């Protein structure tokens with residue numbers, strides 16, 4: 001998979017479907033030769049290749065002049081900075097004399113099976129069988145700073161990982177002003193960049209930005225991956241479709257500030273850098289210390305958008321998620337939030353449980369409001385003990401047990417209300433300059449200083465005390481504000497450029513300890529809906545609450561778009577009691593997600609219960625094999641059409657489920673939806689019109705949805721089964 005040609009100084013990563021080729025030039029710089037289709041037996045000699053556009057250099061000692069060979073026209077893995085090269089370098093470390101020159105050259109490399117794990121943050125699993133890594137050691141010219149560059153390729157999917165770490169072997173501390181995770185230089189720049197834009201309750205609008213001369217950036221400086229942007233994005237050739245053409249997807253295994261800059265230079269080449277956002281970043285790296293950047297994940301497809309998205313799904317499910325029961329059946333969930341908000345007591349919760357069971361609930365989750373003095377969102381965060389005056393949690397849990405269902409609870413561990421025991425006892429636990437006149441509140445709450453290990457310990461101890469007494473099966477881990485003050489009273493001046501990142505590391509430290517102590521608990525991520533929907537969180541949480549907006553009119557695009565980068569099984573989706581659409585529409589849409597409920601179940605009529613139970617039964621029967629383990633095809637995008645259609649096919653191709661939804665009314669339209677991924681010769685009976693056709697027929701002629709009038713926002717969930 002990874003080969004090194006010592007004579008020609010070529011490193012080739014190849015899995016038979018794609019290749020990535022790097023050339024070590026005579027000056028020890030890494031040049032990118034190829035990202036694309038499998039490229040084997042093409043190991044030409046590149047040393048005599050003419051370079052264009054580089055400046056001439058003067059060798060000061062000998063007076064000789066020569067061609068620099070290192071500027072525009074040359075594609076780099078890690079551009080230098082301050083040395084005639086004007087590309088945006090992925091690493092910046094100023095020198096003691098104030099010089100900006102940063103320049104790493106090849107020293108040696110090793111190749112091994114699997115992935116090198118990072119020490120303090122999420123990363124791709126070490127898995128030895130399906131991946132291979134080359135670890136290239138580079139050294140700064142004239143100082144003892146080392147950069148280790150990691151490149152991984154997977155055998156079973158078109159996924160590449162890139163990351164870097166810096167080791168300081170000088171006698172003194174240095175300040176790292178930037179360490180991104182990757183650079184990608186391509187000789188072609190004719191791409192459209194697709195990325196997500198949004199806000200609370202409207203996350204992940206898909207935005208298409210054709211690349212043109214200059215620089216475009218997608219970033220977050222909010223302390224979380226954010227509602228506003230998302231670390232997942234892709235570059236598609238303008239002619240690419242859902243199943244043809246070149247598409248390059250990017251993501252980052254990180255939950256904090258990120259930045260991706262794509263520059264089309266004057267030569268019309270593409271230069272991408274991507275990693276942790278370096279806004280207000282300055283990492284004090286003492287002698288002997290190493291700093292690791294998060295891993296960047298590249299999904300390469302010549303089979304269009306779905307090729308890219310399917311590789312990401314497979315990577316996330318098999319090579320990223322660490323939840324112990326990740327591949328096991330996940331219970332139908334009922335969440336109490338939208339049904340009763342903070343207004344509940346033991347009896348009302350028990351009545352919720354009883355009625356939730358009637359619609360197939362297998363896991364009841366008590367959301368916000370059970371702890372401290374938390375009767376409104378103005379108080380109580382930080383006090384993680386049960387409010388026994390309000391709820392007898394032992395009784396509630398015993399009731400769930402007696403009824404044979406699981407029980408889950410809500411936490412928001414990284415936050416505190418000013419009106420709380422924790423804040424009164426420890427005002428120093430929040431970030432912000434001690435002499436600052438004000439602290440910024442969001443939803444009446446402050447961020448805890450997660451960079452301070454005492455804060456992490458305090459919350460861990462509180463959570464542990466609770467979890468030892470109450471053996472819950474599930475935690476919803478919420479995070480309802482952004483980081484405003486990124487100053488930690490716990491650290492010295494020289495470390496203040498580290499706080500954004502240290503806060504993220506504090507989150508990872510806390511959640512890792514909970515996972516270590518309670519590996520059977522399933523944790524669902526959440527951040528005012530989908531403000532932290534990223535690969536860093538998915539490492540711990542097999543599912544994430546996608547958005548606080550469950551109205552199908554909005555959700556239709558939200559879920560479709562999210563699933564371009566993330567697997568359906570991770571996309572938290574609940575049926576609520578939003579009045580405009582019927583329960584059956586909401587349930588079918590939620591089925592193409594995790595499937596759950598969030599309403600007052602006492603108010604459901606018998607016919608509504610029947611409508612929901614029907615989908616719950618389909619969930620129990622098919623969801624795990626067809627939706628969670630199956631392959632997803634995006635057939636019709638709701639951003640481009642009145643309709644939305646997605647299809648899942650089980651791994652053995654015996655079963656497929658199609659979700660078809662329309663926005664406006666449609667009368668008597670000819671609607672043939674051409675399906676994908678079926679076995680051509682297999683006969684499948686479909687549940688829409690009861691007819692049986694071959695896989696080829698469905699794929700080439702289509703599933704006929706013509707002869708029915710669909711009302712506004714009606715949804716069809718069509719099951720195709722091998723007969």
Ligand code: GLA
Pocket residue numbers: 337367368377410478480526527528529545547548
């Ligand atoms: C956030 C979440 C909601 C709910 C509330 C509780 O807004 O996104 O699902 O848990 O917090 O306060």
